[in-house]
Amino acid sequence: MLKEYLTIKNISGPLLLVEDVEGVTYGELTEIKLDNGKLRRGRVLEIADSRALVQVFEGTRGISPENAKVKFLGKGQEIGVSPDIIGRIFDGAGLPIDGGPEIIPTKRVNINGSPMNPYARDYPNEFIQTGIAAIDGMNTLVRGQKLPIFSGSGLPHAQLAAQIARQAKVLKTGEKFAVVFAAMGITFEEANFFISDFGRTGALERSVLFINLADNPTIERIAIPRIALTVAEYLAYEQDMHVLVILIDMTNYCEALKEISAARKEVPGRRGYPGYLYTDLATLYERTGRIKGKQGSITQIPILSMPEDDKTHPIPDLTGYITEGQIILSRALHSQGIYPPIDVLPSLSRLKDKGIGEGKTRIDHADVMNQLYAAYARGEEAKEIAVVLGESALSPTDLLFMSFADLFERKFVQQGENENRTIEQTLDIGWKLLKMLPKTELKRIRPELLDVYYKGKMT
């Protein structure tokens, strides 16, 4: 029998100080039983002598030193895993909310995981086709990569995430694929959108969903991505599956972290966020990758909304310092009605070069990508000059690049929410656009490829 303590001394924010405890260890899972019978859970944040500081996942509302008993469970927070977990929906505590049966775990795993030995890593280099041209063509995702989407409030990142989850595949056949989806503090409507979209398209059958809604306990958001990643590691490295992990919205996660830090009155780093935000985020994002000699892999797409669309805000900033590139959504494109509003110029997949080309996508991929990028950048620059000095200040070539940039946004970036382009289609659209430019301007493309692909003018 585990001992129950009636010795809560202080309550402050999400924290409890419990006295006269024995044998309690750092990180231990805690159960708090209220006199109305309700159970809450927590984790030991600090232990000194006989006093334990406990962070309560569901918050401390309604707890008093008199009405609650605290039990220390003798182990860290764990999640039960089993192959049956696929196709199911859970809450932030890992309990099913889809009306299905309880999961009978084949084993229980600590949600904090262990750091992957860098020596065990295999370098990510296999192309994942998302069916989205602005990603596949320009910012290619590869297996084992962590590539976040930097979004803003009101932008269609949820649709984009759902589309990626539906469409993502590798070009090889016969491989097992799964999506692990963790929602932190999203609205009921958004959650509903995902669940019904996954259900409608059959994606649910290969997915595991963990949902914490905006009105669910905030502190639970600290555990959710860890639970999701633990499940992902189990599926990838023990069930040989290729797992795509989608974490949404990391901004809510960071806010929860900030709340605990503030409750502990820690010295804050930038803009009130704890000084260890980088390290904390890294313990999530780095749980991505491939392992030498293992079949499965983990690819991560964290989604975050940039406060005030500011890329230098600590959340996107520190994320960018950990992930391998970023996909940035643009409010300007969105207001022009372009879906997905991916801003190609500041977006970057750092691992793209090793995943594209002959045998992976197509021989002309790198050249087309670089040329589209350069031409679009030039067109956008011309637009800026036109704003200041008027179109008359532009040369005829610059005017051509300007209209290229417009068409690039409308034909290449823009596509339907259910449109799943193959990489060939994506590259062919690219060529179609490039053909509106004179051959002599296509300096980024090797001559031998020009001879093959640059045939005739655009129709």
Next chain:
Amino acid sequence: MVTIELVLSEANVMDNGVVIKVSGPLVVAKNLSGTRIYDLVRVGQFKLFGEVIEIHGNEYFIQVYEETEGLGPGDPVYPTNQPLNVELGPGLIGSIYDGVQRPLDVLRNKLGDFITRGAESPPLNRTKKWRFHPTRKIGEEVIPGDILGTVKESSLIEHRMMVPAGIKGRVSRIKEVDTTVEETVATIETHSGVKEISMIQKWPVREPREVVRKLPPVMPLVTGQRVIDMLFPITKGGTACVPGPFGSGKTVVQHQLAKWSDADVIVYVGCGERGNEMADVLIELPQLKDPKSGESLMERTVLIANTSNMPVAAREASVYTGITIAEYYRDMGYSVALLADSTSRWGEAMREISGRLEEMPGEEGYPNYLASRLAGFYERAGNVICLGSDGRKGCLSVIGAVSPPGGDLSEPITQATLRVVKVFWSLDDRLASQRHFPAIHWLTSYSLYRDVVDDYCVSNIDSSWKENRRRAMEILQRESELEEIVRLVGIDALSYGDRLYMEVAKMIREDFLHQNAFDRRDTYTSLKKQYLILDNIIKFYNKAKELLKSNVEFSKIITIPSKEEIARSTLIPEDQLHKFTEIGSKIAAELNTLLPKDMVRSA
């Protein structure tokens, strides 16, 4: 900070200490009398590694190098009575260690793909036999630093066994043997008895290894990166920093230097960065060939990998582990380069530990000793006369990446670093997003070694090295002034002389400074070739200026066919440098044809 105040109770006193508090990576223990500050201890049933970083009365504050979950009051703490140190000896080259020198390859073979707690393995292989060749004879007098013998450590590195610190006397036994690192290879009779010398030395990481004297740096550390070697060079024994926002190219610069710089030994410290980047280095280095010897680059490299998800206290230690290993090879008389990516993550580790110690925070929560720690680290670089009676020289260059939040260079780590380093490679977000790589900005960066390197290159590469470099900088500077004007009133408002500046500046940027790290032919450029590429651009400029004076049409000058050849000249192989002279002659010839006929005759 809300934390629990400690009240010490008189518990039973044992041989080992007892944990009284655990807060993340910080553990407080009592009853460790005899333990000194910075001593290593082992904590709890898993015997986790920890270091005593503060002592208050009977309270010992320990930073633990592994995850502390599951530790609690009452757990034992075992003293080791040794400071945190590294093992030095043959076998370091080609290894990959974590921040406290645990061999990651061995750990993986023993324990699997994830790093489990309490994992332990000696840094140097205990069973491998090395052939020891004595260089000293029985009866000779030796002092600390003297080389007793050598071992072929890798195809590139001859490991030189030095007399350890504090030992001085007469060699009484030494011979050529095949031996493991632990066996005695020599004995030395000293005042305080006979000392047995094996090939392992231990050295405390937080203490710089002793040298006879420091010397000013005189030689460039050739990196093969054009913007660096030509405009902002670093020396052997020099210091440099690479600050820049995320994605601006810090890691690529560090990797390029690890691959191509002409140091004898490279120590690469991945400090709180990505696991995949370490995998990249591990896969690439063995396949790449050293431009001089043709041997694999792994044969001169030691890797320290304490990635961002590995314990934060070990990250704090990793830069010290790395620099101590680097000093050890410097002491053998080698030129060593230490690359640390990223020193900001080290600073953040200090901040985290300091916060848990409840120290008075300085700017942005960093401890007040941040600047002195950074300075102390970079001070370990240098060009030195090593210990030993032969007066040999060694040098250690240190290059640190800095990751300023939001790319804001006014933050504490960047500022403290800039006060101590001599070279500043300023990575620019705008250049990176224009895909101009390396995104080292030519107007904001600087190198205080420029004069030294100019002198070297003027005597060893070409007498007009300095003049060309000066001219190139002047053109780039002029371009930025002119760009302002163009933005406001358009290019047509410029005189042809100014438009020539713009044109040539563009050539310098695109055809010289731009360098693709991932192109086999472009990734490395020798000093000679760097000089030749730029020289053709400058020749073009000088000649074009003359032509403008003779009223030759501007558009004709800038469209001569050989200009294209300059643009492609970065791809000319190193063994075909004569082609540059051909391009040079072509430029001159083509420009000459533009001159009015009578002037050609008089010219």
